[in-house]
Amino acid sequence: MAERICIGAIAGAFGVRGEVRLKSFTSQPDDIASYGPLWSEDGKRSFTVRLTRPVTGGLGARLSGVDTREDAEALKGVTLWADREKLPALPDDEFYHTDLIGLEVYDAGGVLIGKVRAVYDHGAGDILEIFGAGRKQTLLLPFTRAFVPTVNLAAGRIIADPPEEEETE
Template sequence: MTNPDHTCVGAISGSFGVRGEVRLKSFCAEPSDIGSYGPLSTEDGAQTYTITLTRPVKAGYAAMLSGVATKEDADALRGTRLYAPRSALPSLPDDEFYHADLVGLTVLDTGGEVIGTVASVANHGAGDILELSGPGLPSGLLIPFTLAVVPTVDIAAGRVIVDMPDGLIGGDKPDTSDTAPLGQDFD
């Protein structure tokens, strides 16, 4: 079980070389910051590692972890997520949020009706995307995490307000009145 006072900042994707280094993928806005948050722990808190970044590698960093001395030790950690104490992370401006703070928030439409919860947050390079879940929502409903679609985030109240784009849920039909049939132009 994840400690709410800790935030996932990276994961070990395997070994690097034969001397106990690991290949480390950073989830930090500035990837090299992963080495500056002090000792990192596993999700259950059973293991703690001091991280020393040794060099950048494709999709991350090569790093030495305290207590990891062999390639076999490093291989055994493949897939391990690493967590930093929340107190070690920098404060964010009012319009920025840690992904972990968004997951689980109640999602309301602009009329105040509950439509679900934030199931996850992803970023595949073009910006953050919220996955919503709830009764009446299609499975895996994704919306862009932009000011136009999510005008209000209130962490203290545990909610986000979403101005749902037409056609995503329920009986909403996209407005196509100003769209010409394929291959035709409006005059």
């Protein structure tokens, strides 16, 4: 399991005094400020976050060490990572996306379907992107109990019940 988990990103500068616009990936957007310090993906920079106000497309925030608009603009696109131990433990039927990526996916008969390449959330529920050797295209599978009845993080595997695939030419 990852030491750090991506919980947000800097979407750009906001105002002229070094404020940034944050996109929060936490279930409650304001929680992003409570898991600090937050780190850049490479771990070379850390920031304490103080939320200032809601803004279009995210949250306004002040980051430690960011004092000018130019400093804020230079951080556009930087992802923010929290130490895993600072994040809440999840119930048995909930998972951090990062823990699902890379898990092997098998059907109910034990046949390997592939590995989870990504997890998407477009607002209607999570979707697993599964890719495997011999597949012509990725399989997008709703991450629901009906399609994914078993997730075993300790064993590094998922049991899935995907719909029948149609052959296309």
